[in-house]
Amino acid sequence: xxxxxxxxxxxxxxxxxxxxxxxxGLSIERTFKFGDFNAAFGFxxxxxLMADKMDHHPEWFNVYNKVEMTLTTHDAGGVTQKDIDLASxxxxxxxx
Ligand SMILES: C[C@H](O)[C@H](O)[C@H]1CNC2=NC(N)=NC(=O)C2=N1
Numbered sequence: 001x002x003x004x005x006x007x008x009x010x011x012x013x014x015x016x017x018x019x020x021x022x023x024x025g026l027s028i029e030r031t032f033k034f035g036d037f038n039a040a041f042g043f044x045x046x047x048x049l050m051a052d053k054m055d056h057h058p059e060w061f062n063v064y065n066k067v068e069m070t071l072t073t074h075d076a077g078g079v080t081q082k083d084i085d086l087a088s089x090x091x092x093x094x095x096x
Pocket of ligand 1: 057058071073074075076
């Protein structure tokens with residue numbers, strides 16, 4: 001899949017909630033906060049199942065109710081439509 005250029009990423013980010021382009025321009029990032037660990041892990045489970053279906057996996061870091069996510073496409077060396085699609089799913093799966 002083809003790597004998106006910065007203007008295309010900026011446009012795509014407008015359709016997402018609170019996602020940012022990383023400083024190096026190679027990934028998008030968002031931090032999710034939930035009521036407790038159970039809610040955070042439920043979210044991670046929903047995302048994990050979809051990520052595996054898409055064969056597109058997040059980089060993430062969880063502490064209690066917080067999930068920090070980074071999405072990038074290693075094969076393309078940057079952000080692709082797959083990252084945008086997974087981010088959109090995460091927004092929905094988070095209920096936020
Ligand atoms: C071999 C396998 O298809 C690849 O490693 C897949 C799996 N999951 C992936 N996930 C992400 N985020 N980027 C990739 O390029 C990627 N590639």
